[in-house]
Amino acid sequence: MPSTTTAVRSRPRTNGAPDHTDFLRRVASKEADSRVTKRPAPLSARQHAAHRKQLKQVQYIKPKYAIETEINVTGIFGKWKRYCTEMAVGDWKLTIESLDRETLMDFFLFVCENYRIKSRGSSQEYIRQFSQLHTTSTGRYVDRNHMKELYKESLLICSQYHDRVLVPRFGLRPPNIDGKPVLNVDSLRVILVYNIAYDTSIFPLELHRLNLSNCYQILCYTGARPAELVDNERKKPKDGSLEELFGTKAVMSAERPGGEVEEEEDEDEDDSSEVGKLLLRETIGRDRPKALCYEDILLMIVRHPVTGRAVPAMSIKFVHHKGCDNKPKPTIFFFTASKTLLFCPLLLMISLAILDDAFEADCLIDARSVLGVQVPRGMKCLPLRWKESKLKIPVFRHIHRGTVSRDVAMSYDKLRHDMGNQSLNAGFEKRWTLRFARRGAANAANGNAPDPVRDQMMRHNPEFYTFQDAYLNQIANFDLQNAFLEEETEDQLFRLFAHVSLTRDPRAKKDMVPDEVWANLEPDPDIVTLETEREKLKSGQYRIQGNKNEAKIRELTNQIRTKRAQREDRIVKEYREYYFYNRPTWDLERQARGEDMEEYAEPAIDLVIPERTQLAKLLCYQPKKLSDEEMLQRRIEAVDLYVALGGKRETVKRNRTRPRSQIELPIRTGPTKVKTALKPEPEPELEPELDPFPLLMQPTQCPDCIGDAAQTIYERTFSYCRSTKRNDHFDDHHLDGKERAEQQGEPIACKHPKCSEVKLRSVYAFRNHVQSIHGVALRSSAQVQKMRTRKVELKRVRRTG
Known part of the structure; x- marks a missing residue:
């Protein structure tokens, strides 16, 4: 087996010359590997x-x-x-x-x-x-x-x-x-703005929001299949x-x-x-996840051939294309800094690298140190190398309960689900799929690039005419009428006709069923039958634990819950189709009655996390004419905000800690006015607190959440309605980590801001500290075990029915 050595980076000596210890170790490691016989031994004549x-x-x-x-x-x-x-x-x-x-x-x-x-x-x-x-x-x-x-x-x-x-x-x-919808720059702008400024979804970490924006950009700029960015490997059957x-x-x-x-009988068994x-199947594993990893990306600072300024650039090598296992054919795409900050994938990639501490050079720690790099004289570019330990780590990784996985890539299902939901909430008529971006990239390249280059970027075999059969926009993107009449063609109109933004209604969202529809909806006969049967078995009792029909009651409850959820999803989908079909008629009838036209008003940016608010205003309200120095400063500010936002997160407590304005129907009535420019609204000032984190806490506060800097101050100081609810939250989200630390012999830290230096040896000592110092009583080990046993039993009853 090849020897494994840990590479130590070369450090400059006191006189500035590099220390070649790392190189000598590499040479020794490679020479040791070369001495190991990698080829199988030849078979004997008998074999x-x-x-x-x-x-x-x-x-x-x-x-x-x-x-x-x-x-x-x-x-x-x-x-x-x-x-x-x-x-x-x-x-x-x-x-x-x-x-x-x-x-x-x-x-x-x-x-x-x-x-x-x-x-x-x-x-x-x-x-x-x-x-x-x-x-x-x-x-x-x-x-x-x-x-x-x-x-x-x-x-x-x-x-x-x-x-x-x-x-x-x-x-x-x-x-x-159902057709094959195609995206363009207008569609990308809408989804990026919504993701940063208006999306109210709660992610386990705001880093996932940055990953979504970067994935959207790369998919549209390269036409890559989603499996080239995230994990789409199916699990092997276990039967x-x-x-x-x-x-x-x-x-x-x-x-x-x-x-x-x-x-033969005398043949050697060996x-x-x-x-x-x-002739038996071998098990060959990959040395890296099948997703976009840091070793596929090259960040560099390039000297511009015209202006001579040092500008950032990036290349991505896509290796996990379709059929890569049998016929590898990697493709390399280059990216430059976009003049519009919202569309720039380099800024997001730099931010992710800073968050992961992926740069080999220790001096690259923030936006200014990266974007302020100068290219040495006589050279055209200066590559920014990755740490060797980061090369095979996925760029877009799985996030669970605020913790980023070390080597598990984001799943294809998660990317598809979030993209579909955001597209519906952004007002698009059809739910987006990841193929929309690939078709948009293919049609953007068609006509602007030679056919061989277009097929190379899309990884198509030109012999099969794949683009014409599967990717060509079904909408004829040419004004043939005016061309035949020898009149001026309406190119801008046809640019609008050919993409999904044509039927977008910003007033629409994913779930827009009015309350009166739910109130007047006829009950489902199947659900009524199941509920009637369940009530008979319950015999008027609320608690069913210990009931002789407990298993049947729980089975009926699961069936009712499933059917009710399926019906609600179906009604939400059907009402949305009903809305998009009838909304134009409603608008026409309003005009016929002489009523004022509804004017769409740009909704205000109302977010909980301050860093996200600043970032949204920076990206959405960018001035058109900026000098090179001003653009550099805005890029630095954007990367700093990306990095700050990546470590934040929201929880379900957000909706109960701060009143939020509804942005579902941003419409005002009255005479139509032309909006000349979008200007950021002043940020409301919060009254300063004397001591937001007192040592003696409220009995219903969480002792771990109060020290979580990733959450807002409202969520950190949140008080539950009862101590039982607080204990359920602590046991579900924090207790497992502390028990794991005790088993591994690691100290258990108190997360309170004023007890950051306190290290405890056991969960029992942590409970005593929290109760005696902070006034919060947690469940004992016996009570926790009893609750866990009860949950396991309930799951078993539900599963067996």
Whole structure:
């Protein structure tokens, strides 16, 4: 195995010359690694003979699929085994080896009946996956065995059976029926402004808000697939189906366990075991997460060829593109500093690097030290290197309860969920998906860059015309009418027509169902039936613990909760569609009645975190004409605010600590006025507190939250309604960390600002300190254990029903 050494960075000596200790260690490490034999030892003559005997029984070497393809094949494999079991057609292996076309067609009927398939594309994908399953299991290609004509005919008839029987019976919709919306700079501006200035969502850390903005920018500027930035690896099935299908690399003509062959009696067992491993699946792990890591990014300060000023620049090397495991084809994109601070990805990347302490140079600690770097004479750029320990760490990482994971990347689902919710709350008619940005980048490059460059940036094979088939904007972005009439074309109008911003209504949001609609909504008969059954079982009792029908009551409660949530989500979605369809008619009728037109008023920036308020005003109210020095100062200020905001967080206590104005319908009535410029409103002044953190706390305050500098002062000094609620909060959010510290022999710190130097040895000592010094009584260990046991029992009852 290669030796592992910890690299020590070279430090300048007293005279300024570098210390080469780190280089000498690197050389020694590489020389030690080179002495280790990495290639496997050659097989002996007897082992080669055994290997030839083994290959003699090999019928088919399985193709090398990507891990995602293997997981997809195991999915259809589970459906096939279920079909063989429930329909009693026989063993799955024997049935697929002697597959006939009637079984094949009936299987797809079974799939459509028992699984939620809504489109033709999904059912056709299942047909392709089943073809791969057949090849993997039987070792016979569709057109390369004695069943060639039968299987080929079966596929053809299956296609006809699919179109003539399955599609009309289950109402499978055709692909692309909902269109393929495209983003542009106006759409990006709206979502970035909303994310920074108006979004009221609560994230575990405001660092996630910075990650979202940076992801939005990079997706739109590069057309990268989301899986190139965040983690989108699917989990392998735990039922053993992946190993059952792909555990060996070959299909043997005579089935033997593990693909082994019969050996001579006098053959060495070590030789046979070594040969047997050749056709077994290896477990090859990655040395880094499959997401954008620091080693993929190069930050640099470049001397501008025209002005000669030192300007920041960045390059990103995308390596986790589609098909990268089998055919790696990385693409490098360069970024320059944008003149509009809101659109600049370099500032966000610098901020993330400062927050992660990722720069190799110790002097790069803030915005001014990074953006104030000068390029040495005779050189064109000065790269800013990363620490070796940060190279394989994801840039966008998972955040849980205010703690940033060290090496777990942000999930694809989290990015997609937040982007969709923010797009709806920002007033867009359709929920955004991450593909919107990729289509926007592709259409922006189309016509502005040569087709080979466009295909290179999108990682498309030009032979298949992927852009024309899947990414070209379905809206013809050309004024053919006026071109035919030889009149001046309306280019600006058609620029508006071609993107999702056309139908945006800033008055709309995700959940906009009026209260009177909920009040007058007819009850769901299914939910009423379940509630009636539950009331009969409860017999008028409120507490159900110990009731003989407790399991059934809890099962009915879960069903009612699920159905009610599903109905509410459906009504919210349908009302939003109803609103966007009928709102123009309501506006027309208001005009016909002679009423004043509703004028959209830019909502005021009303945020809890002061750093976020300052950042929002800096980004949203940027003057148009700034000198180079003024722009540099604003960039420095923006990075400093990004860094300060990244360490802050809000909690659900926010809504109860400070009254907030509603921004859901920022409309005023009256004569229409033209707004000449957007100016930041003065920030309200808060009355100074004499002592916001007294040593003797309120009995219902949290002893940990009061010292959390990431929260606002309102949330730190928040008092719960009862001590029981405070104890529930402390046990759920803080107690686990203190118990873990006690088990690892680490000191337990008191988080109170005036007890920062207090270190305690046990949770028991922490409870005594909090009660005697701060006047807060926490639950004892016995009480905590009793509560935990009760929660586990309730979960077990709910799960077993």
